[in-house]
Amino acid sequence: xxxxxxAGGMGEVYRARDPRLxxxxxxxxxxxxxxxxxxxxxxxxxxxxxxxxxxHPGIAAIHSFEEIPxxxxxxxxxxxxxxxxxxxxxxxxxxxxxxAAGALPLEESLSYARQIAEALEAAxxxxxxxxxxxxxxxxVTHEGRVKLLDFGLAKIFEATGSAPSVxxxxxxxxxxxAAGTILGTAAYMSPxxxxxxxxxxxxxxxxxxxxxxxxxxxxxxxxxETVSDxxxxxxxxxxxxxxxxxxxxxxxxxxxxxxxxxxxxxxxxDIGDARIxxxxxxxxxxxxxxxxPFEEEQAVPSPSVASAEQAxxxxxxxxxxxxxxxxxxxxxxxxxxxxxxxxxxxETTAAPVHSIVxxxxxxxxxxxxxxxxxxxxxxxxxAFVAEKDGSVQQLYVHHLDRGEAQLVPMSETAxxxxxxxxxxxxxxxxxxxxxxxxxxSAGATGQLRKFSLSTxxxxxICEISDYVGATWADDGSIFFVGQQPVPLSKVSAEGGHxxxxxxxxxxxxxxxxRDLAWPQILPGGKTVLVSDGxxxxxxxxxxxxxxxxxxxxxxxxxxxxxFVPTGHLLFxxxxxxxxxxxxxxxxxxxxxxxxxxxxxxxxxxxxxGAFAVSDNxxxxxxxxxxxxxxxxLQRLVRIGKRGEMEPLPFEPDTFGRxxxxxxxxxxxxVATWDGSLWVYDLARGSRTRLPTGKVSGLDxxxxxxxxxxxxxxxxxxxxxxxxxxxxxxxxxxxxxTLKSGGAEKHPLCVSPDGRTLLYMSFGGPDERGLWSLPxxxxxxxxxxxxxxxxxxxxxxxGRWLAYDVREAGVxxxxxxxxxxxxxxxQISSGGGRFPRWSRxxxxxxxxxxxxxxxxxxxxGQELSATAPELLFRNPNxxxxxxxxxxxxxxxxxxPADSGIIRELHLVTGWFEAxxxxxxxxx
Numbered sequence: 001x002x003x004x005x006x007a008g009g010m011g012e013v014y015r016a017r018d019p020r021l022x023x024x025x026x027x028x029x030x031x032x033x034x035x036x037x038x039x040x041x042x043x044x045x046x047x048x049x050x051x052x053x054x055x056h057p058g059i060a061a062i063h064s065f066e067e068i069p070x071x072x073x074x075x076x077x078x079x080x081x082x083x084x085x086x087x088x089x090x091x092x093x094x095x096x097x098x099x100a101a102g103a104l105p106l107e108e109s110l111s112y113a114r115q116i117a118e119a120l121e122a123a124x125x126x127x128x129x130x131x132x133x134x135x136x137x138x139x140v141t142h143e144g145r146v147k148l149l150d151f152g153l154a155k156i157f158e159a160t161g162s163a164p165s166v167x168x169x170x171x172x173x174x175x176x177x178a179a180g181t182i183l184g185t186a187a188y189m190s191p192x193x194x195x196x197x198x199x200x201x202x203x204x205x206x207x208x209x210x211x212x213x214x215x216x217x218x219x220x221x222x223x224x225e226t227v228s229d230x231x232x233x234x235x236x237x238x239x240x241x242x243x244x245x246x247x248x249x250x251x252x253x254x255x256x257x258x259x260x261x262x263x264x265x266x267x268x269x270d271i272g273d274a275r276i277x278x279x280x281x282x283x284x285x286x287x288x289x290x291x292x293p294f295e296e297e298q299a300v301p302s303p304s305v306a307s308a309e310q311a312x313x314x315x316x317x318x319x320x321x322x323x324x325x326x327x328x329x330x331x332x333x334x335x336x337x338x339x340x341x342x343x344x345x346x347e348t349t350a351a352p353v354h355s356i357v358x359x360x361x362x363x364x365x366x367x368x369x370x371x372x373x374x375x376x377x378x379x380x381x382x383a384f385v386a387e388k389d390g391s392v393q394q395l396y397v398h399h400l401d402r403g404e405a406q407l408v409p410m411s412e413t414a415x416x417x418x419x420x421x422x423x424x425x426x427x428x429x430x431x432x433x434x435x436x437x438x439x440x441s442a443g444a445t446g447q448l449r450k451f452s453l454s455t456x457x458x459x460x461i462c463e464i465s466d467y468v469g470a471t472w473a474d475d476g477s478i479f480f481v482g483q484q485p486v487p488l489s490k491v492s493a494e495g496g497h498x499x500x501x502x503x504x505x506x507x508x509x510x511x512x513x514r515d516l517a518w519p520q521i522l523p524g525g526k527t528v529l530v531s532d533g534x535x536x537x538x539x540x541x542x543x544x545x546x547x548x549x550x551x552x553x554x555x556x557x558x559x560x561x562x563f564v565p566t567g568h569l570l571f572x573x574x575x576x577x578x579x580x581x582x583x584x585x586x587x588x589x590x591x592x593x594x595x596x597x598x599x600x601x602x603x604x605x606x607x608x609g610a611f612a613v614s615d616n617x618x619x620x621x622x623x624x625x626x627x628x629x630x631x632x633l634q635r636l637v638r639i640g641k642r643g644e645m646e647p648l649p650f651e652p653d654t655f656g657r658x659x660x661x662x663x664x665x666x667x668x669x670v671a672t673w674d675g676s677l678w679v680y681d682l683a684r685g686s687r688t689r690l691p692t693g694k695v696s697g698l699d700x701x702x703x704x705x706x707x708x709x710x711x712x713x714x715x716x717x718x719x720x721x722x723x724x725x726x727x728x729x730x731x732x733x734x735x736x737t738l739k740s741g742g743a744e745k746h747p748l749c750v751s752p753d754g755r756t757l758l759y760m761s762f763g764g765p766d767e768r769g770l771w772s773l774p775x776x777x778x779x780x781x782x783x784x785x786x787x788x789x790x791x792x793x794x795x796x797x798g799r800w801l802a803y804d805v806r807e808a809g810v811x812x813x814x815x816x817x818x819x820x821x822x823x824x825x826q827i828s829s830g831g832g833r834f835p836r837w838s839r840x841x842x843x844x845x846x847x848x849x850x851x852x853x854x855x856x857x858x859x860g861q862e863l864s865a866t867a868p869e870l871l872f873r874n875p876n877x878x879x880x881x882x883x884x885x886x887x888x889x890x891x892x893x894x895p896a897d898s899g900i901i902r903e904l905h906l907v908t909g910w911f912e913a914x915x916x917x918x919x920x921x922x
Contacts, residue, residue: 011030011481013029018086025063026083026088054122054151056122058116058122060236062085063086065085065311092500093140095146095211103215105413120204121271124201124204131146138211152688159525191234192264193206195235200784205267208271209260210260212252213244233646233651235262235633236635250353254354255277266501272823290600291638325460345458352909353907353909354905356904356906357904359902361398365386365610366626367414370604371604373385374418375613376423377419377615378616379614379615381419381423382397394410394411414428418470422451423495424454427448427478428451429447429449429470429482430449432446446464448478462495462498465484470519471519480495481518488544502552515532517531527544529542531658539559541554541561559572559573559608562613563585565911567579568572569583576601577601578621581918594916598611604908606836610626614656617911620905624698633671635652635892636670637890637891637893640888643873646888650685654672656672656699656892657879658878659701659879659880663703663705667681675695676689677690677692680685692712695715697713701745702747703754711724712725717739722741725737739773739781742767746763749794751798756773759773769904770783788805788806790805790834793837796837796840798819800816803835804828804834827855832868833846836889840903842856843857845871847877851871852870852871877891880892
């Protein structure tokens with residue numbers, strides 16, 4: 001033994017001298033717990049023999065497995081046999097040490113990544129998986145060669161069925177896969193590894209992506225303050241893709257995204273494919289000597305970049321050149337600029353080029369602006385709606401040929417940007433109040449405005465009562481959905497009063513109002529593409545004839561659709577898949593089978609798609625789930641009265657607005673975004689999916705007091721609106737309809753005796769309000785309150801009703817006697833929502849955006865309540881209910897960065913890819 005090299009969860013490592021071959025070797029002294037019986041020793045030796053068969057220059061070799069009685073390499077009782085692995089000693093610096101100083105130059109990162117992939121490929125060909133790939137297990141020799149250490153040792157230790165008790169964080173050592181344990185390093189674990197599931201070579205693909213990301217970004221893809229936080233990040237969060245600045249090309253970004261797919265079925269299947277992609281990228285970089293390393297990204301160097309390039313050439317120092325480029329590019333990105341070439345994008349037959357457009361620093365894409373972005377027809381200008389934390393959403397215009405992002409004045413609460421045909425103006429809508437705009441007419445709640453890209457001024461066009469999209473025609477007319485209940489209105493771009501275009505539309509033999517949205521004027525100016533919300537819950541693509549007012553259903557379910565000059569209809573599915581089909585506007589029909597052209601496109605909270613296409617083949621889109629859309633991953637948690645949080649032992653999912661505890665506190669009822677209804681067993685840690693039939697929009701869950709059924713709102717197949725259904729928790733039969741659709745109906749609470757349901761209806765004036773529906777015996781419903789209540793709860797004795805209602809622009813919580821209503825008392829102050837009663841009825845909890853509050857009431861016949869008291873602040877709790885088995889609450893918790901989108905994808909030359917997938921127009 002010469003010296004100690006280190007120690008970890010897999011043993012102590014020493015430098016030693018092999019006297020027979022006169023060479024230095026590394027000796028790993030293995031924990032004694034792995035050799036408690038003969039069977040385990042034999043299995044270990046068998047696995048070690050397999051690893052020793054690996055013969056690759058990128059893998060540190062295992063020379064032998066030795067058993068030495070009374071070994072001097074570690075402390076222990078005399079005569080105890082020690083088990084050693086004698087391995088190749090790799091001189092050099094650990095990759096973790098190199099990354100500690102920050103991101104590596106691109107050329108260096110790609111070279112190391114290619115070598116890592118090559119070594120993994122050689123092992124995978126022998127069905128050997130590393131399982132613990134991380135920068136600390138990668139050595140870089142003095143010659144720049146990469147060597148992988150500890151290859152397959154995780155598998156050896158796992159196979160023995162036992163493990164040492166040490167847990168050197170962040171390395172986790174575990175005892176057996178059968179016991180649901182996990183083994184590896186938290187920040188580099190694949191999701192299936194973190195969950196203790198069976199592993200294959202794709203777990204190395206994930207870890208490889210983590211290592212490559214860290215080399216390029218200078219920070220880990222997934223990290224947290226504790227091991228648990230880090231594992232939660234692996235299971236729930238997306239890497240910070242904005243940390244990958246130019247000169248990282250689109251090909252490398254796409255490779256990383258494919259490696260870091262949580263679904264193993266969607267992940268890159270073979271590390272050999274990564275090796276090939278990296279070799280092509282390195283070759284392309286080498287062949288473009290004298291060009292910018294991010295030339296492929298269509299970016300123009302700033303003067304500082306050009307100066308750095310010339311200085312580096314004169315000095316001949318290639319490494320300095322890459323560092324200068326990276327620093328300059330990062331500076332430019334931090335300023336919010338992704339500059340395209342001085343010329344505008346043009347339609348081309350070349351392969352599409354993918355770029356990243358970062359949003360202005362400190363902003364994120366708004367989840368409530370529909371549509372959230374727009375492109376000018378020439379592809380030069382991009383408009384998008386973004387918000388800063390704690391501030392309202394505003395409109396930005398990004399001049400892609402100049403790399404500038406400009407904040408549009410008078411655009412607070414903006415939504416739905418639309419460019420004029422010449423690209424000189426951007427139309428948008430804003431919410432206004434009579435107090436803010438003195439000329440606002442009765443019933444008007446918003447305005448259409450337009451912004452001039454040449455003068456930088458914003459002008460008002462007209463007042464509107466609502467806004468669900470607009471389109472700007474060549475003749476200067478603006479068609480929009482916003483004068484409810486008129487399906488489509490029209491106003492001049494110069495301003496004036498809106499006039500109805502189609503107060504009633506014809507659909508077959510019927511005529512009447514229709515719930516239309518997201519209009520787009522079609523070629524010729526006589527027809528408009530719309531989403532017909534009356535056709536289904538998600539809407540159908542349809543064409544409205546402006547003269548006959550005839551609405552033609554295209555037979556395509558779509559939450560958002562657009563026509564592009566290639567002759568294709570693009571339509572977005574509820575799961576974020578963008579489909580395309582050949583489309584004949586004059587014949588008003590699709591002429592080809594739909595094909596998927598893009599995955600994971602963002603939907604806003606109002607279901608408009610976050611994508612736009614210019615007339616010359618530029619595509620801009622957002623990817624991922626927007627905050628508030630209901631599609632972001634969330635967790636189920638317990639929260640104490642002081643705000644202490646305890647995650648429940650269930651995997652993250654796209655949970656609905658609230659988790660409802662059963663009356664006995666042993667179960668939770670939760671809906672997920674895909675329309676599933678689940679009951680979680682808290683004691684067993686299991687969940688059961690209840691049959692719901694063919695429904696969509698499932699939400700607003702309420703338990704019956706006997707715990708034998710759950711009530712919820714949903715839309716049955718072919719039904720308009722939301723009905724109230726009841727399903728037994730023993731999964732017997734189909735759900736029973738308690739109140740059929742038409743208007744939206746949401747169950748809010750059931751009286752303690754189980755005889756009465758309170759629900760909210762969002763129909764017309766005669767239907768809107770809080771209603772009471774007798775359940776036993778069944779009879780017709782009667783209206784309790786005419787106000788538009790959002791949530792309501794009955795006290796445990798059924799004598800008091802707490803509810804929230806919006807008055808004078810503020811939502812507050814009120815309490816009244818029940819069922820005979822008396823004088824209402826406001827118990828919140830400064831806003832309040834979602835009232836809940838404590839189990840003894842002595843406390844009423846409610847929420848504001850900034851925290852949880854409680855009001856305490858005295859016992860007696862009359863309501864006597866204290867002033868609201870703040871319990872704790874937690875803005876990331878999306879829904880909550882009072883726990884029925886202990887103090888505190890159960891809740892749906894949304895991580896702070898869940899649903900935060902800070903960049904857009906830009907693809908030039910996209911039409912060639914589109915026609916290649918969906919065919920050319922005939």
